[in-house]
Amino acid sequence: MSNPTNKILIRNLTKSYINGKQNVPVLKGINLDVADTFLTLMGPSGSGKSTFLNILSGIDQADSGEVWIGGKNLSNFTEQELTEYRRNETGIIFQFFHLLPYLSALENVALPLYISGLGKSKAREIAKEALEKVDLTHRFKHKPDELSGGEQQRVAIARALAKRPSIVLADEPTGNLDTYHAHKILELLLELQEKEKFSLFIVTHDREIGEKGKVRLKMKDGLILPEQNPALDLV
Template sequence: MKQKQFDIQIRNIFKTYSQGNVGISVLKGFDLEIPGNQLITMMGPSGSGKSTLLNILSAIETADSGEIDIFGERLNEKNEDQLTLYRRKTIGIVFQFFHLLPYLSALDNVILPLFLQGVSKHTARKLGLAALEMVNLEDRVGFTPKELSGGEKQRVAIARALVHKPKLLLADEPTGNLDSESSDQIVSLFQRCVKDLGLTVFLVTHNQEIGNLGETRISMLDGIAKII
């Protein structure tokens, strides 16, 4: 029988923060093996370690110990230059608060990361327009964030996360500031990313209905994650 392929593998990771002379343990050692090309949802109360785990998967932070393999890349063995390349090539990140530059158009917000990678203006524009079309915002290309609704801002942020064609999309409470209709649009978009683009989407949410949509559902409590 063919062995099942796990594209995300987490083994016994620990993370502790220091506050003065006191160590606060946030992640307390657990193992997760998750196949790719699916919607993964993670839920848990505030302070349970969800954001810390997402930061480690995105290489914004590093674990104190343990092993993290993402599509064959072992994060805990990479130096900072290699982690920067991982962030630029392998993953895309969507935040709750959009993080769009207010003076740039939707298109310029989307393609800015490509310029940082040295992509030519012509190629960046072509990729940016395709990404905005993917999120159904081809008619908002020249709009600045103040001219967009909250749902449209989040779709621009998703287009920015998709423009370099990552393998893994990490989303931290992406519907937290949106109304129910916009939230439904965002979740449907993530599902399309899985189905049409073959992406893996790792979504952190407090919304039980959204959490239940995950093909793999993870519960985080007191620094321990488990598949439910």
């Protein structure tokens, strides 16, 4: 049996939302036991992928079930423990870059480090190192509207990695980029994952990206499909 600290272990995970007077189930009893190296998750819109990722990242909490990541049961965490988990152990990358328009690339990467309690000089030092890893040493002082889409996503990746997370969760990280820049961003993420040894979990509509995962998952109607199921129609 593999080491449970190197796994994502999910048991009977459920999540619903209230829409008016309706209770809408989104996750319907997910079970999963996989190595947490490089995972991809594909599925049609509305299948529950982003909700699932938000629970793994500690942004949202399930209604019931267990979520074990790195040997820790997130389901038993207090709100403060979830905050610490989000702040110290996870890096999150979104389709839309969520950079603050009035801050430079360096300041956007350093800001979460200030918030976590690091001093200004130390935070800027770590932010510079993170931007160097994504080949943006020449863009420290540039604001988002002075950067290309690919460069903005590199800043977002640097911001996620600056915390030295144990797991990076990416929700459609190439969805707002053209084919060339999408390919370059995926290459960069895989190169960094190999060097930095973090776990990487990518939610994507892009079949080419989805097929690159060491563990390839498919979701439909709030459930993870068994491996032997045929590929989903992702249109």
